[in-house]
Amino acid sequence: MNEINVMIVDDSAVVRRYLSELLTRAGFTVIGAAADPLFAMQRMKRNWPDVLVLDVEMPRMNGIAFLKQLMAERPTPVLMCSTLTEQGGQITMQAMSAGAVGFVTKPKVGLKEFLEDDRNGIVAAVRAAAKADMSALRRTSPGAPRPAAHVHAHARSPLAPGAQDATAVASDRVIAVAISTGGVQTIESVLTRLPRTAPGMVIVQHMPPNFTASLAERLNxxxxxxxxEAKNGDRVVNGRVLFAPGGRHMRLKRSGAQYVVEVFDGPLVNHHRPNADVLFKSVAQCAGRHAIGVVMTGMGDDGACGLKDMANAGAKTAAQDEASCVVFGMPREAIRQGGAQQVVSLDELPSWLMAAARSSDADA
Incomplete structure (x- = not known):
């Protein structure tokens, strides 16, 4: 795509002005900046954007309602614009589940300075959104919610980090997943179709602080x-999924006969924290042939190198296929670098994971 047309919908005049200037400097064509969705729709009917940057709280119509209307009538790549707060994270997760392909985070203070900084990540997020395959996003089919009683049964117990949960069965197998752009609906589609007997899972989803907690709460x-959302010392047990916290790395460690996760601070690795290669390399070292690795939808190449390490260590590995990816960048690199032993569609992935786990049991 040579020219990317962007529409900004935000009730803040500061955001509209400085975000327009930022995107124009980066080579995008800002075809409009509207204060609310109703004004935006009037303009969009005349000139439809390739990417929409959409605020959440606005007069006359909020961003979530507009997003749902848009996805029902004319699916378009949407980046949600939200503040770095717990409430903002929960609302953003609703938006991502409704079809937004990504989000940009804006601070409560220093907004003008943030928007003037070319290193704020917004340009990369818009480019990633422009590459999104909206038909793939619509083909995801998340499962139905469980009854509320089941939800309460899964609340985190008040144990100290690393404390033993007598009811949890240590996982002999470990499933490690890397996922990014388009990942919220995609990972929901997989996890809602896995049984409670699935091996323990460790996942890197590229997100900033606060957002992974909201994602985990929603999926739970x-x-x-x-x-x-993983805490330092959490055990990897059957039926449990641990997301690396936004803004922190996660790696797998052994503690006696058990697997646990280490959550730690550190520099960005290839522009990411958490970084999937950091996780995958630790899984290769700790779990070897007892591991299963998957690289899913996302922009860039995070996870490709680590997946190859896992395959070389005897793990079973796969990449999501292009047809079902919102953005095929990360899986493409995993395939190109030779780390993905198989290419699997999103619909087939839950059964493939369980079959790989059974095969690992037979090989043990």
Missing amino acids: GLCELEVL
């Missing part, structure tokens, strides 16, 4: 699995 209410 939809899945048979227990889904948590």
